[in-house]
Structure formats: C-alpha cells, structure tokens
Amino acid sequence: MPSYKLTYFDGRGRAETCRLLLAAGGIEYEDNRLPQEQWPAFQPKTPFGQLPVMEVDGTMLCQTNSIARYVAKLAGLTGKTAMDQAKVDMIMEGAVPLFQKAGDVVMGEGDEAKKAEKKKDFEENFAPKFFADMEKLAGDKGYFVSNQLTAADIAFYGNYESIKDFVTLPSFDKYPKLKKVVASVQANPGIAKWLKERPQTAW
Amino acid sequence: MPAYKLTYFNGRGTAEIVRLVFAAAGISYEDVRLEQDKWPELKPKTPMGQVPILEVDGTMLCQSNSIARYVAKQAGLAGKTPMEQARVDMVMDVMDDMGKKGNAVFWEKDEETKAEKKKEYEETFLPQFFTCVNKLVGDSGHFVGDELTLADITYFNTTNLVGNYFKLPNMEEFSGLKKVTEHVTSNPGIAKWLKERPETPF
Numbered sequence: 001m002p003s004y005k006l007t008y009f010d011g012r013g014r015a016e017t018c019r020l021l022l023a024a025g026g027i028e029y030e031d032n033r034l035p036q037e038q039w040p041a042f043q044p045k046t047p048f049g050q051l052p053v054m055e056v057d058g059t060m061l062c063q064t065n066s067i068a069r070y071v072a073k074l075a076g077l078t079g080k081t082a083m084d085q086a087k088v089d090m091i092m093e094g095a096v097p098l099f100q101k102a103g104d105v106v107m108g109e110g111d112e113a114k115k116a117e118k119k120k121d122f123e124e125n126f127a128p129k130f131f132a133d134m135e136k137l138a139g140d141k142g143y144f145v146s147n148q149l150t151a152a153d154i155a156f157y158g159n160y161e162s163i164k165d166f167v168t169l170p171s172f173d174k175y176p177k178l179k180k181v182v183a184s185v186q187a188n189p190g191i192a193k194w195l196k197e198r199p200q201t202a203w
Numbered sequence: 204m205p206a207y208k209l210t211y212f213n214g215r216g217t218a219e220i221v222r223l224v225f226a227a228a229g230i231s232y233e234d235v236r237l238e239q240d241k242w243p244e245l246k247p248k249t250p251m252g253q254v255p256i257l258e259v260d261g262t263m264l265c266q267s268n269s270i271a272r273y274v275a276k277q278a279g280l281a282g283k284t285p286m287e288q289a290r291v292d293m294v295m296d297v298m299d300d301m302g303k304k305g306n307a308v309f310w311e312k313d314e315e316t317k318a319e320k321k322k323e324y325e326e327t328f329l330p331q332f333f334t335c336v337n338k339l340v341g342d343s344g345h346f347v348g349d350e351l352t353l354a355d356i357t358y359f360n361t362t363n364l365v366g367n368y369f370k371l372p373n374m375e376e377f378s379g380l381k382k383v384t385e386h387v388t389s390n391p392g393i394a395k396w397l398k399e400r401p402e403t404p405f
Contacts, residue, residue: 047293047297047335047338047339048297048300048332048335049335056286059286059290061289061290061293062293062297063292063293063296063297065292065296066289066290066292066293066295066296067289069288069289069292070285070286070288070289070292073285073288074285082273082276082277083259083262083273085273085276086264086269086270086272086273087262087264089266089268089269089272089273090250090264090265090266090269092269093266093268093269094250094251094265094266129252133250133251133252136250137250
C-alpha cells in the first residue's frame with residue numbers, strides 16, 4: 001500500500017477537492033497542513049513553488065487537478081469509458097474558473113474601486129453564466145456523468161464550497177440539477193464523514 | 204472508427220495542442236476553422252460558450268486539455284500508469300499556467316503596466332519557470348517514461364506559442380528541454396503537420 005501525503009495550508013482552498021476525493025475513495029493519507037511560517041522553507045522543495053503537492057512513495061506531484069485526477073483514478077471515480085472520462089475532465093477543468101475568478105475578486109490586484117468592479121462582474125455576469133452552463137451539463141439524477149458519482153460532481157462541489165462564503169453566488173433554487181449534485185456529493189458516505197470531522201477553517 | 208470534428212477559429216491558439224496530438228497519433232479528423240461571424244451562432248450550442256470543441260459521434264466535448272487527453276489516450280500518448288498519467292497532467296497544467304500568465308500580460312490594457320509585466324514575465328518569470336520545467340525531464344529526453352507523451356507535446360506547443368509574443372530565455376541552457384523539443388519535432392506525424400499546417404497570425 002503506497003503512502004500518500006497531501007500538503008497544503010490549513011484551509012480548504014485549492015486542496016479541498018483532493019481531500020473530498022480521498023474521502024470518497026476511502027483512501028488513507030497524511031493531511032499535512034503547513035503553518036504559514038513553514039512555507040518559505042518548504043517552498044523550494046516543491047516542483048513549482050506552489051501548493052497543494054502530493055507525495056506518493058517519494059514522488060511529488062503538483063497542480064490541483066492533476067492530483068485530483070490521479071486520486072479519482074485510485075478511487076474509481078474518473079468515469080468508466082474514455083468518453084465518460086473526457087466528460088468528467090471537461091467539468092473538472094470547467095469548474096476551476098469559478099474558484100480562480102472568485103479568488104481574484106477576493107485576493108487579486110487593484111484598489112477598492114477595482115475590486116468592487118471585479119466583484120460586481122463576477123456576481124452579475126460570470127457566476128450566473130457559469131451556473132447556467134453547469135446546469136445544462138448536469139444529469140437529472142444528481143450526477144454530471146453516467147448517472148453515478150464521479151470526480152466531476154466532487155470538483156464542482158469542492159470549487160463551489162471553497163468560495164461560497166466570500167462571494168454572492170446565485171441561488172440553487174434556480175438550478176435544481178446542480179442542487180441535486182451538491183446533495184449527491186454530501187450524501188456519499190466517505191464525504192459525509194469527512195464533512196463532519198474535518199478541521200473547521202475560515203477558508 | 205468514430206468521426207472526429209474539431210472546431211476552433213482559424214488559428215493555433217488553444218486548439219493547436221489537439222491538432223498536434225491528432226498528428227502524433229496518426230488519427231484523421233475534420234479541422235474546422237470558424238469564421239468570426241459564424242461564432243455567435245455556434246457559441247450557445249457549445250457546453251461552456253467556448254472553443255475548441257470536439258464532436259465525436261454526436262457528443263460535444265470542450266476544454267482543450269480534456270480533448271487533448273481524450274485523443275492522446277486513443278494512441279497511448281497520455282502515460283501508461285496512473286502515476287505516469289498524473290505526471291503528464293502535471294506538465295500540461297504547469298505549461299498552461301505559463302501560457303495563461305503570458306496571456307494576461309498580452310491583454311493588459313494599461314500600456315505602462317503592460318510594459319512592466321512584460322519585463323517581469325520575460326526577465327524573471329520565464330527563466331525561473333524553464334529552470335523548474337527542465338528539472339522534470341528524464342534522461343530519456345522525455346518528461347515521462349521513454350516515449351513521447353502529451354507532456355512533451357504540450358511543452359513544445361505552449362513554448363512555441365508564447366515565443367511568438369515574448370522573448371524567451373536562451374533555451375540552449377536547458378539541455379533536457381532541448382531534447383524534448385527534438386523528440387517532438389522529429390515525430391513523423393508532428394513533423395508533417397508542422398510543415399503543412401496553415402500559417403496563421405495566432
């Protein structure tokens with residue numbers, strides 16, 4: 001059994017999709033939460049100076065979605081056929097801009113006026129369009145691909161959950177299929193346990 | 204053999220990685236290059252309002268890396284084991300980050316900020332970035348394993364695209380990356396495509 005060690009800061013952020021996938025797959029791992037003051041010493045050890053990284057028996061992987069896709073394979077959550085896997089990938093990649101753009105609103109460059117402009121653009125233009133596109137791609141039964149839980153559902157949930165407290169998102173009442181996806185993810189036994197037991201962090 | 208139809212604008216851009224993979228894989232496809240005035244009509248029919256899209260037997264896929272990975276798998280170019288595949292993915296993602304950063308500089312509206320960001324990108328970011336990427340190349344001259352993968356092709360393509368708009372560091376200094384480039388450009392399918400592909404401004 002290989003050893004898995006996921007390193008990130010003490011928060012959900014970019015790493016939470018990976019943690020949710022590990023939970024869904026029942027995969028044991030070391031959830032290494034780096035205190036900020038240890039980051040400068042750790043940073044040069046990473047391939048590109050960024051987190052999360054995942055160490056698997058000594059090999060260090062970086063890039064959130066690459067790690068997530070790898071974990072999804074271990075957990076059997078990538079989709080069964082090549083086409084299903086492509087659809088899962090498409091949604092995992094498509095979900096990232098929600099996190100990135102919200103992150104830019106909250107932490108990006110610009111004075112107060114510029115930030116307010118970005119927030120307005122995100123909340124009034126980007127987010128509704130994002131939700132509408134995702135709603136069209138979701139199936140009726142609470143899953144994006146092939147009527148079963150895959151990394152697509154978990155990545156949508158992870159990205160959404162990491163930013164929902166920092167920006168105003170459209171109400172799920174308008175997006176019933178997405179509402180079911182959220183419920184499917186939260187109902188997965190491994191994920192439900194993780195959601196109850198995980199450290200409570202501000203972000 | 205399914206029918207593959209790739210749709211993008213008439214340029215390399217985010218579709219070129221897919222075209223290169225089709226070329227390396229020796230898989231034929233319809234290379235649809237959309238006129239700008241046809242885009243408003245197609246846009247709402249796409250999954251996320253973007254191109255490239257790949258239509259395969261009636262299903263429409265989007266997201267260039269997802270499409271590239273799907274095609275690469277058909278030809279064994281995506282990595283052989285889950286760990287190899289993860290390392291291929293990782294290279295694709297870091298190259299994407301590099302390309303997106305360059306894109307952000309390119310589209311910066313304020314001239315003074317743009318000049319500053321361009322200088323930082325060319326003189327600080329790119330040399331550090333390529334130093335890190337060079338470390339990932341194996342003795343074989345490939346990023347992963349001993350054979351061509353999507354990682355090698357992505358490295359070549361993104362560097363090539365970025366090099367059209369920005370001054371790259373002296374790439375001779377990165378011996379691993381040089382070998383990767385040689386492997387990619389000498390792949391018969393890719394060499395043929397590079398010679399025959401339409402010349403486009405982007």
